[in-house]
Amino acid sequence: MYLYSTQWMPERIKKNDTTSVFNMSKNKQKNDIPPPPGPNAAWQDQAAYFEKYEMDQLKEAGHLEPLSEEDEKFIGRVKEEAGQRISARQTRAQLNLALSQEQLNRFTRYANKKHIPPSTLAKAWILERLDQEAKDL
Numbered sequence: 001m002y003l004y005s006t007q008w009m010p011e012r013i014k015k016n017d018t019t020s021v022f023n024m025s026k027n028k029q030k031n032d033i034p035p036p037p038g039p040n041a042a043w044q045d046q047a048a049y050f051e052k053y054e055m056d057q058l059k060e061a062g063h064l065e066p067l068s069e070e071d072e073k074f075i076g077r078v079k080e081e082a083g084q085r086i087s088a089r090q091t092r093a094q095l096n097l098a099l100s101q102e103q104l105n106r107f108t109r110y111a112n113k114k115h116i117p118p119s120t121l122a123k124a125w126i127l128e129r130l131d132q133e134a135k136d137l
Contacts, residue, residue: 033053033057033058033061033063035063036049036050036058036063037049095126097122107121107122
């Protein structure tokens with residue numbers, strides 16, 4: 001696995017000189033591919049660069065180096081966390097409510113006034129009421 005986007009770098013790498021991520025050797029670059037923009041470049045410049053060149057081209061030109069063991073562990077933790085979140089979403093059940101258009105509009109206006117999505121407000125209200133009912137039993 002290779003690191004190629006400064007956007008996804010751990011902070012310890014972002015703060016270092018770009019030579020810690022990209023091989024900036026003095027050797028003539030194959031295919032005359034310029035080195036990637038540094039971590040301080042605008043995201044538009046980074047995106048344009050990585051849309052222009054394929055990973056194989058960057059590897060061949062010597063602009064990539066293998067991830068460190070620490071970076072591999074970081075990516076593993078991110079993948080694991082993402083997998084857990086995806087799994088949690090897949091096991092949730094849904095409840096559909098039928099409201100009149102006027103009721104839905106009132107509810108949506110109230111949620112917008114509180115700066116939260118209507119579904120979040122509805123869930124919060126239902127859970128609060130369930131907690132209240134459990135205390136009363």
